[in-house]
Amino acid sequence: MAKKVALLQGNQACAAGAMYAGCTFFAGYPITPSTEVAEELSISLPTIGGKFIQMEDEIAAMAAVIGASLTGAKSITATSGPGVSLKQELIGYACIAEVPCVIINVMRGGPSTGMPTGPGQSDVMQAMWGTHGDHAAIALVPSSVQEIFTETVRAFNLAEKYRMPVQVLFDEIVGHMRERIVFPEPGELEIINRAAPTDPPETYKPYDATKGQVPPLASFGSGYKFHVTGLNKAADGFPTTKAEYVDAEERRQVNKVNDHAAAIESNEEYLTEDAEVLVWAYGSTARSARYAVNELRKEGIKAGLFRPITLWPFPAKRTAELAKQCKAIVVSEMNLGQMIHEVERAAKGNCTVVGEFRVDGEPINPGQIAAKVKEVM
Amino acid sequence: MSQRYEIRFSGAGGQGLITAGIILAEAASIIEGKSAVQSQSYGPEARGGASKSEVIISDAPIDYPKATIVDACLAMTQEAADKYANGIKEGGLLLLDADYVQKTPVGNFKVYRLPIMRIAKVDVGREIVANVVALGAVVGMTGVVSREAAEEAVLRKVPEAFKELNKKAFNLGFEKGKELLN
Numbered sequence: 001m002a003k004k005v006a007l008l009q010g011n012q013a014c015a016a017g018a019m020y021a022g023c024t025f026f027a028g029y030p031i032t033p034s035t036e037v038a039e040e041l042s043i044s045l046p047t048i049g050g051k052f053i054q055m056e057d058e059i060a061a062m063a064a065v066i067g068a069s070l071t072g073a074k075s076i077t078a079t080s081g082p083g084v085s086l087k088q089e090l091i092g093y094a095c096i097a098e099v100p101c102v103i104i105n106v107m108r109g110g111p112s113t114g115m116p117t118g119p120g121q122s123d124v125m126q127a128m129w130g131t132h133g134d135h136a137a138i139a140l141v142p143s144s145v146q147e148i149f150t151e152t153v154r155a156f157n158l159a160e161k162y163r164m165p166v167q168v169l170f171d172e173i174v175g176h177m178r179e180r181i182v183f184p185e186p187g188e189l190e191i192i193n194r195a196a197p198t199d200p201p202e203t204y205k206p207y208d209a210t211k212g213q214v215p216p217l218a219s220f221g222s223g224y225k226f227h228v229t230g231l232n233k234a235a236d237g238f239p240t241t242k243a244e245y246v247d248a249e250e251r252r253q254v255n256k257v258n259d260h261a262a263a264i265e266s267n268e269e270y271l272t273e274d275a276e277v278l279v280w281a282y283g284s285t286a287r288s289a290r291y292a293v294n295e296l297r298k299e300g301i302k303a304g305l306f307r308p309i310t311l312w313p314f315p316a317k318r319t320a321e322l323a324k325q326c327k328a329i330v331v332s333e334m335n336l337g338q339m340i341h342e343v344e345r346a347a348k349g350n351c352t353v354v355g356e357f358r359v360d361g362e363p364i365n366p367g368q369i370a371a372k373v374k375e376v377m
Numbered sequence: 378m379s380q381r382y383e384i385r386f387s388g389a390g391g392q393g394l395i396t397a398g399i400i401l402a403e404a405a406s407i408i409e410g411k412s413a414v415q416s417q418s419y420g421p422e423a424r425g426g427a428s429k430s431e432v433i434i435s436d437a438p439i440d441y442p443k444a445t446i447v448d449a450c451l452a453m454t455q456e457a458a459d460k461y462a463n464g465i466k467e468g469g470l471l472l473l474d475a476d477y478v479q480k481t482p483v484g485n486f487k488v489y490r491l492p493i494m495r496i497a498k499v500d501v502g503r504e505i506v507a508n509v510v511a512l513g514a515v516v517g518m519t520g521v522v523s524r525e526a527a528e529e530a531v532l533r534k535v536p537e538a539f540k541e542l543n544k545k546a547f548n549l550g551f552e553k554g555k556e557l558l559n
Contacts, residue, residue: 007403007415117418177416177442178399180406284442291441366441 004183010148010175011078014104014168015040017152018076020184022191023102024050025075027064029057029083032116033172034106037078058083062090065101069094070228072194072219074156078104081123082113084130084167091165092131093230098207098217098253100159100194102152103167106175107283107334109361118361119172121283122335127167128312134250136257138264139167139312141282145179150189151309157192158264162256163214169311171334173284173363194219201225205235209248213256257313266309267318271297275304277373278326280319280343282308284363285332291366296373303373311339316346323347328376332356332369352376380435382521383444386511387429387461388453388474393508396534398430400512404522404530405434414442427456434521449519450486451511453493458482472514472554489518489557496549506546513550518558524551 008016014037018026026041038054045052051068055061061077069075079087084105094101107123109115123130127139138158142151151168159166197204197216206226208215218224227237232249234240257264270290272278277296281289286307296303306322308315319342323329328351331340340355347353356372358364384401386394398415406413417430431444449470452458454477462471462482471482475490482488491514497507509531516527528547535543 005407007399007407007413173416173442177414178402179414179439179442180412287440287442291445294440363443365443366445 003185005180006183007178008145008181009036009178010145010170011036011106012040013145013149013181014078014152014175015044016181016183017149018102018156019044019048020149020186020189021074021153021156022193023074023076023156024048025065025068025073026051026077027053027055027061027068027075028077028079029055029061031058031080031083033108033175034078034080034083034104036175037104037106041076058086059090062087062103066090066094066097066099069099069101070220072222074100074160076102076104078106080106080108080116081110081120081126084123084126088131092133092135094165095131095135095253096133096230096232097228098163098214099165099228100163100217101165102155102159103165104152105167105169107169107171109359115361117172119284119334119363120359121171121285121333122338122359123169124311124333124335125338127169134254136162136164136254137167137312138162138164138257138310139169140266140309141169141311142309143170143174143283143286143307145174145177146181147309148174149181150184153189153191157190160192160194161214162260163217164257169283171283197224206237207233207249208235209252213252213259261313264310264313265315265318267315268305268307268309270305270307272304272306272322274302275322275325276302276327277377278304278306278322278329279332279369279373280306280329280339281332281369282311282339285334288364288366289332289369292369292373295366295370301373301377314342314346316342319343319346320348320350323350323353326351328352328354330354330356330369330372330376332364332372334358334364380437381439381445382434382519383447383449384432384434384515384519384521385429385444385447385450385461386432386515387427387451387457389457390426390428392428392453393505394428394451394453394511395430397508397512398432400530400534401432401516401522401527402434403533404526405432408526408529409522411436412439414439416442427454427460429457429461449515449521451515452478452482453507453511454478455480470518472511472518491553491557493550496553497546500549501542501546503542506543509543509546510550513547514554514557517551517554
């Protein structure tokens with residue numbers, strides 16, 4: 001049987017991906033340019049007995065998502081930069097309490113209310129360092145409608161596997177544009193469900209590192225009782241200030257991601273084998289970059305594209321290798337230079353790193369990128 | 378058809394031009410199996426203001442989703458014409474609503490005029506289908522998708538009770554568009 005196809009907005013594909021992943025809970029507060037994610041889920045969640053709640057604000061929405069996840073429900077919220085700013089305290093809470101959840105950030109211009117209907121890519125550092133304290137972060141940056149679907153599914157998988165919040169960031173352009181999507185059949189994409197505890201309720205400890213880097217999380221309502229707090233805690237979940245516990249827990253929570261960075265990493269490379277100049281771009285900007293690379297190749301310029309799909313953890317190893325191969329890297333992003341700092345750090349001076357930025361609410365067009373490549377040749 | 382064909386629909390917010398773009402993209406990508414991307418830009422207003430919807434159609438996968446050089450542009454209002462009737466390629470096509478655009482944008486492209494709103498109101502009977510009249514005219518003039526595919530895409534989009542109305546609007550627009558080329 002032919003697969004189901006449709007012309008969908010990126011935001012609609014995100015909601016469809018969440019449903020495919022087994023999401024049963026959404027809480028959020030509408031905000032342009034993310035609202036269609038909520039709108040779609042408000043229609044589809046009730047059809048499977050899931051819950052959709054429009055909360056009084058973004059902070060409450062994040063709290064509801066954490067609470068729902070603690071009952072075992074795959075949970076999601078969708079917002080834009082201003083909403084993510086408000087959620088930061090609770091994102092940190094989900095990090096330390098190790099509660100799986102997915103946060104969708106459809107990026108617009110900023111800071112603050114910024115430009116609601118214009119695209120931006122200026123929340124990419126916030127995805128890593130928005131909440132205070134040492135913590136691991138996973139952030140995915142799809143660049144097509146189809147990829148928004150698959151990366152939303154992957155976000156749920158990673159959230160459940162590593163027991164943590166995972167962010168999916170795409171700009172307004174990809175969120176609002178419509179493209180054909182081919183829906184994967186059930187079972188076609190991997191779905192990771194939460195590991196159930198093997199200990200009985202009497203001896204269960206929610207942060208027992210002897211159970212592995214990611215201890216199993218019991219669901220409230222299944223007979224398990226345990227303490228959840230934002231404080232540093234011992235294996236049983238109760239607060240502690242004992243140095244050995246605090247240190248070990250902090251390191252475990254960061255290493256559970258960093259030790260598996262290679263498995264979480266996902267990139268696309270286009271014409272990089274013989275590239276002399278590399279364009280490093282993500283999201284909708286990577287689409288402009290690909291167009292520019294094709295135009296440059298027609299002129300005999302050996303340009304290539306590196307497109308991270310996992311933005312955090314940062315693809316340092318591959319970026320470093322390409323920095324040794326290429327004369328220059330052009331980092332193009334719809335902000336005034338954020339990921340370029342990470343690229344420079346990875347390049348370690350092995351090649352020139354320059355930026356091509358734009359923050360006027362217009363997309364970075366292929367001509368801009370091509371001109372910058374020629375400038376550094 | 379060249380590899381990449383770019384169409385821009387522009388007018389006042391609420392005139393249904395984003396819908397016209399979506400229908401065209403559906404005709405190309407879902408019915409004809411080509412690659413198509415539809416995007417839009419709009420202001421914070423829910424109604425009024427100038428809005429545009431762009432459709433890129435290609436035989437190959439589409440990377441950059443916005444217009445680079447427009448093959449065909451529609452402007453339903455003066456504000457839209459002033460703001461969006463630019464970046465049209467040499468020898469390209471600009472279709473204006475004959476009643477609502479007085480000042481014609483200047484450029485190296487062919488300008489056509491059709492009283493789209495009037496056709497919708499007087500000939501079809503409902504002003505609300507002006508976007509479908511416009512879509513019909515653009516398809517008739519450009520042939521970027523087949524008449525059958527576009528009509529099917531229109532009918533898929535509208536509720537049963539409005540199918541005849543929209544069919545009439547599309548076909549009238551298509552015929553009038555074709556006539557303009559003669």
